[in-house]
Amino acid sequence: MVARRLGLGVLTLFVISLLIFGAVELLPGDLAQEILGQSATEETVAAFRRELGLDLPAYQRYLAWLGGVVQGDFGTSLANGRPIADLIGVRLGNTLFLALYAAVIAVPLALMLGILAALYRNSLFDRAINVVTLTSISFPEFFVAYILIVYLSQTGFFPSIARIDPDAGLGEKLYRTFLPALTLTLVVTAHMMRMTRAAIINLLASPYIEMARLKGLSPARVILKHALPNALAPIINVVALNLAYLITGVVVVEVVFVYPGLGQLMVDSVSKRDITVVQAAALIFACAYVLLNLLADVLSTLSNPRLVHKR
Amino acid sequence: MTTAEQTPLLEIRGLRIEGRSEGRWSEIVKGIDLTLHRGEVLGLIGESGAGKSTVGLAAMGFTRDGCRISGGSIRFDGTDLRSAPIRERRRLRGNRIAYVAQSAAASFNPAHRLIDQYCEAPVQHGVMGRAAAMADAVDLYRRMRLPDPEDIGFRYPHQVSGGQLQRAMTAMAMSSRPDLIIFDEPTTALDVTTQIEVLAAIRDIVEQFDTAAIYITHDLAVVAQMADRIKVLLQGEEVEEADTETMLASPRQAYTKSLWAVRSHARPERPPAGPEETPVVSVRGVTAGYGEIPVLHDVSFDIHARRTVAVVGESGSGKSTTARVITGLLPPSAGEVLFNGTALPPSYRSRDKDQLRQAQMIYQMADTALNPKHRIREIIGRPVAFYLGLSGKRLTERVRELLSLIELEPDEFIDRLPSELSGGQKQRIGIARALAAEPQFIICDEVTSALDQLVAEGILTLLDRLQGELDLAYMFITHDLATVRAIADEVVVMKEGKVVEQGGKTEMFRPPHDPYTELLLSSVPEMDAHWLDRLLAERGEVPAGE
Numbered sequence: 046m047v048a049r050r051l052g053l054g055v056l057t058l059f060v061i062s063l064l065i066f067g068a069v070e071l072l073p074g075d076l077a078q079e080i081l082g083q084s085a086t087e088e089t090v091a092a093f094r095r096e097l098g099l100d101l102p103a104y105q106r107y108l109a110w111l112g113g114v115v116q117g118d119f120g121t122s123l124a125n126g127r128p129i130a131d132l133i134g135v136r137l138g139n140t141l142f143l144a145l146y147a148a149v150i151a152v153p154l155a156l157m158l159g160i161l162a163a164l165y166r167n168s169l170f171d172r173a174i175n176v177v178t179l180t181s182i183s184f185p186e187f188f189v190a191y192i193l194i195v196y197l198s199q200t201g202f203f204p205s206i207a208r209i210d211p212d213a214g215l216g217e218k219l220y221r222t223f224l225p226a227l228t229l230t231l232v233v234t235a236h237m238m239r240m241t242r243a244a245i246i247n248l249l250a251s252p253y254i255e256m257a258r259l260k261g262l263s264p265a266r267v268i269l270k271h272a273l274p275n276a277l278a279p280i281i282n283v284v285a286l287n288l289a290y291l292i293t294g295v296v297v298v299e300v301v302f303v304y305p306g307l308g309q310l311m312v313d314s315v316s317k318r319d320i321t322v323v324q325a326a327a328l329i330f331a332c333a334y335v336l337l338n339l340l341a342d343v344l345s346t347l348s349n350p351r352l353v354h355k356r
Numbered sequence: 357m358t359t360a361e362q363t364p365l366l367e368i369r370g371l372r373i374e375g376r377s378e379g380r381w382s383e384i385v386k387g388i389d390l391t392l393h394r395g396e397v398l399g400l401i402g403e404s405g406a407g408k409s410t411v412g413l414a415a416m417g418f419t420r421d422g423c424r425i426s427g428g429s430i431r432f433d434g435t436d437l438r439s440a441p442i443r444e445r446r447r448l449r450g451n452r453i454a455y456v457a458q459s460a461a462a463s464f465n466p467a468h469r470l471i472d473q474y475c476e477a478p479v480q481h482g483v484m485g486r487a488a489a490m491a492d493a494v495d496l497y498r499r500m501r502l503p504d505p506e507d508i509g510f511r512y513p514h515q516v517s518g519g520q521l522q523r524a525m526t527a528m529a530m531s532s533r534p535d536l537i538i539f540d541e542p543t544t545a546l547d548v549t550t551q552i553e554v555l556a557a558i559r560d561i562v563e564q565f566d567t568a569a570i571y572i573t574h575d576l577a578v579v580a581q582m583a584d585r586i587k588v589l590l591q592g593e594e595v596e597e598a599d600t601e602t603m604l605a606s607p608r609q610a611y612t613k614s615l616w617a618v619r620s621h622a623r624p625e626r627p628p629a630g631p632e633e634t635p636v637v638s639v640r641g642v643t644a645g646y647g648e649i650p651v652l653h654d655v656s657f658d659i660h661a662r663r664t665v666a667v668v669g670e671s672g673s674g675k676s677t678t679a680r681v682i683t684g685l686l687p688p689s690a691g692e693v694l695f696n697g698t699a700l701p702p703s704y705r706s707r708d709k710d711q712l713r714q715a716q717m718i719y720q721m722a723d724t725a726l727n728p729k730h731r732i733r734e735i736i737g738r739p740v741a742f743y744l745g746l747s748g749k750r751l752t753e754r755v756r757e758l759l760s761l762i763e764l765e766p767d768e769f770i771d772r773l774p775s776e777l778s779g780g781q782k783q784r785i786g787i788a789r790a791l792a793a794e795p796q797f798i799i800c801d802e803v804t805s806a807l808d809q810l811v812a813e814g815i816l817t818l819l820d821r822l823q824g825e826l827d828l829a830y831m832f833i834t835h836d837l838a839t840v841r842a843i844a845d846e847v848v849v850m851k852e853g854k855v856v857e858q859g860g861k862t863e864m865f866r867p868p869h870d871p872y873t874e875l876l877l878s879s880v881p882e883m884d885a886h887w888l889d890r891l892l893a894e895r896g897e898v899p900a901g902e
Contacts, residue, residue, distance in 0.1 A: 049800075062589075077591060084862060092565075100688065128660065194816065233609040251419070251462065252457055252462040252463040252553070253461060253462065253463050253464060253466070255420070255457075255463070256455070256457060256463045256464075256465075257450055257465070258418070258449075259418060259450060259455040260449060260450030260454075260476060260477045260480070261445075261446040261447060261448065261449030261450035261451055261480070262446075262450070262476070262477075263446070270476075271465050271467075274468070275465070275466060275467050277851070309569050333795035348467075350466060350467060350512040351512070351514050352728075354511075354514075354515060355515075
C-alpha cells in the first residue's frame with residue numbers, strides 16, 4: 046500500500062521533471078545571446094552554446110540533466126558558473142526555516158481555533174473567528190504584509206527587512222523573520238481552521254456522537270475524543286497542502302521582506318534565463334509537494350483503524 | 357410487582373415534544389404519561405413517526421437537534437430532568453440511565469477499541485477505575501455470551517460481527533450498572549437467527565441486575581418476549597397500555613388490533629407452471645465472487661411468468677449478489693443466466709437495450725434510490741423516454757398512467773420532490789420507475805424491510821395486484837419469513853452462497869425441513885409471550901450460529 050504510493054510518487058516526479066524541462070525549453074530567448082550581449086558575433090555565440098552544451102538535441106540534454114539530478118548533481122549555473130547545489134543549499138535552508146516557523150505557529154493555531162469553533166458552533170465566537178480568518182485570507186499576501194509592516198514595523202516592534210545572517214543565533218533569526226512568518230500564518234490559517242471545523246461538525250450528526258453524548262460525556266470530550274479522531278483524514282490533507290504552499294508559494298512574501306529564499310532565487314533566475322537553476326528550483330518545489338502529499342496519505346491511512354487493523 | 361406505595365423510578369407526565377421542520381415547530385409527542393418501577397421492563401411500540409425514540413431519549417432528559425420539550429415533566433428517581441441543569445443530567449446519563457442504539461455498527465465509534473468505549477462511562481463518572489472497568493468488561497462480555505470474552509474488547513468495531521456488536525453495546529450500557537436502560541430497536545438490524553441470541557442475552561442480563569428498561573420496537577412479537585407491560589403509541593399519542601399477556605390476548609383499541617392482524621395475512625400459492633413452459637429467468641450453475649473470494653457457489657433456480665420466487669437467507673448468504681449476477685452488474689465466473697430461454701451476455705455492458713429493459717430492480721432504501729433533486733416527473737419519465745422513446749405530451753401521459761397504476765394521484769404527485777413523500781410513497785415511486793420500462797421481470801431487494809408493517813402490507817398488496825395485471829415475474833429478496841408467507845409462490849433458501857433448499861411455498865412451510873430452513877423458521881418470533889422461553893428450552897439454551 047505504502048510502497049505503491051511511493052512508486053506513484055516517483056512516477057509523478059518523473060512526469061514533472063519532463064514538464065519542467067519542456068516548459069523551460071519553450072521559454073523565448075537564448076541564454077548565450079543574453080549573456081554575450083547583442084554585439085557578439087555569430088561564431089562566438091555558437092562557440093559559447095557548444096561550451097554550455099546547448100547545441101545538443103533536447104532529449105540528450107534532458108537525460109544528462111536527469112542523470113545528474115538522480116545522483117544529487119544539479120549541474121552549474123549557466124549565468125555565473127557556480128555549482129547549483131551550493132547556490133540552492135543556503136536558499137532552500139532559509140525557505141524551509143521560514144516555512145517551519147510559520148507552520149509551527151499556524152498549524153496548532155488553526156487546529157485549536159477549528160476545534161473551538163466546532164465546540165461553540167454558531168456562537169459569536171465562532172462567527173468572529175470565521176470573519177477574521179476569512180478576511181485575512183481574502184487580502185493579497187503583499188497587502189497583508191504591508192499592513193503588518195505599517196502596524197508592527199513602523200512602530201518599531203519588528204524589522205521589516207528579514208535579511209538574515211547565516212551565523213546569527215536562533216533567537217535573532219526568529220525575531221528578524223517574525224513578520225514574514227506572521228504574514229504566512231495569516232494566509233494559511235483560514236483553510237486549515239475551516240476544514241477542521243467542517244470535518245468535525247460533519248460528524249456531529251453521526252450515531253456514535255449521539256452515543257457519546259448519551260454517555261454523559263462533556264462537550265469537549267465528545268469533540269476531542271469522539272469526533273476529532275474520525276475527522277483526521279481531511280484535516281491532515283489540507284494541512285499538507287498548506288505546508289506545501291508555505292514552501293513553494295512564498296515568493297511574494299520573500300520579495301516584500303527581502304528574504305533570501307528559494308522562491309526569490311527562482312524568480313531572479315527566470316529573468317536571467319539561468320535555466321539550470323530554474324529547473325533545479327522547480328524540481329525541488331515539486332518534490333516538496335509530492336513528499337508532503339505522500340506523507341498526508343500515509344498519515345490519513347494510519348489514522349483509520351479500518352485500514353490498519355484488518356478484519 | 358407494582359405496588360402503590362413504591363415510588364416509581366421514572367415518572368413522565370404530560371410530556372410534549374416539538375420538532376422543527378421547514379422553519380415551523382410542530383408537536384411530535386402529544387402528552388404522554390409513563391410510569392416505570394425498578395426492575396420493570398416496559399415495551400414501547402408503534403410505527404415510525406409514532407414518537408417512540410423521542411420519548412425514549414426524553415427519559416434521559418435528551419432531545420435530538422431540532423427537537424425541544426415543550427411541556428410536561430420527567431422525574432427520574434427524584435430528579436426533575438426538565439429543570440435539572442445540564443451538568444446534572446450529564447451526571448445521570450451513561451451512569452444511572454444508559455442507552456442501547458438501533459445500529460451498534462453505527463453507534464460504536466470506529467476509531468476506538470470496544471473495551472475503551474466500555475470503560476469510558478464508568479471511568480468518566482467515577483464509578484470505578486480503569487483497571488476495574490476492564491476486568492468488569494471481560495466479565496460482562498462473558499455474561500453476554502460473546503465469544504472470546506478475554507480478547508474481543510481489544511478489537512475495533514469493524515472487526516466484530518453485527519450481532520456481537522449489539523451484545524457488546526448492551527454490555528457497555530451495563531458498565532456503570534444503571535438503574536434504567538433505554539433499548540431503542542436493538543435487534544431490528546439483525547438476522548432472525550442472530551436476533552434470538554441477542555434477545556436472550558439482553559433478557560438475561562436485565563434480570564440478573566434487576567435493571568429497569570424501556571424496550572422500543574415496532575415488532576410486536578419481539579416486544580412480547582421482552583416486556584412486562586406494553587404501551588402502544590400512534591403519532592405521538594398513547595393508544596393503550598396493558599400488561600403483556602392481556603395486550604396479546606385482548607387488545608382493546610382498533611389500531612392495536614390492526615397491528616396484530618397484519619401478521620395473519622398470507623396469499624395461497626398459485627399452481628406451479630407446467631413443465632413445457634419456458635421460465636422467464638433461469639439461473640444455471642452460477643458461481644461468482646468479488647476478486648478472489650467466491651460468494652456464490654453453483655446457484656440454480658427458475659422464475660416463471662406470473663410467479664414470485666422468494667430468495668431468503670441471512671445477510672451475507674449471497675441473495676443480493678445473485679441479483680447482481682442476473683442484472684449483469686457482476687459477471688459470473690461460471691454458469692449463465694437465461695432469459696426466456698436465451699443466454700444473456702454476462703455483463704450489462706454487452707446487453708442490448710431490450711435485454712436491459714426486461715429486467716428491472718426495486719431497492720430496499722427508497723430514500724437513497726431516488727435522486728433527491730429530481731421531481732417525480734423526471735424520475736419516472738427518464739426510463740420511459742430512454743427505453744420507449746416517448747417524449748413531450750405522450751411522455752407526460754405515460755407518467756400519469758404509471759402514477760395511477762401505483763395508486764398515487766397524478767395531479768398531486770407529478771411535480772413533487774422525493775423529500776415531499778412518505779416512506780411508503782417513495783417505495784411506490786420506486787415501483788413505478790421499474791414498471792416504466794415495461795419489464796417482464798422485477799427484482800425486489802428487501803423492498804419492505806425499511807417500512808412499517810401497515811405500509812409494507814400496502815406495498816405487498818400493490819405488487820401482487822400489478823403481477824396479476826401485467827403478467828410479471830418477481831424475484832423477492834428478503835430475510836423476513838412473514839413477507840415470504842404473504843407473497844411467495846416458491847422459496848429458495850440460501851446459506852453461505854449455496855442454495856440449501858428450494859420448492860413451493862406450501863411445501864417449504866411444512867416439515868420436515870432442511871436443518872438450516874428449520875433454524876430460520878423456528879427463529880421467527882411468534883406472538884406469544886413464552887415463545888422465546890420455549891425455543892431456548894428446545895434448543896438446550898445453546899446459542900446457535902456464530
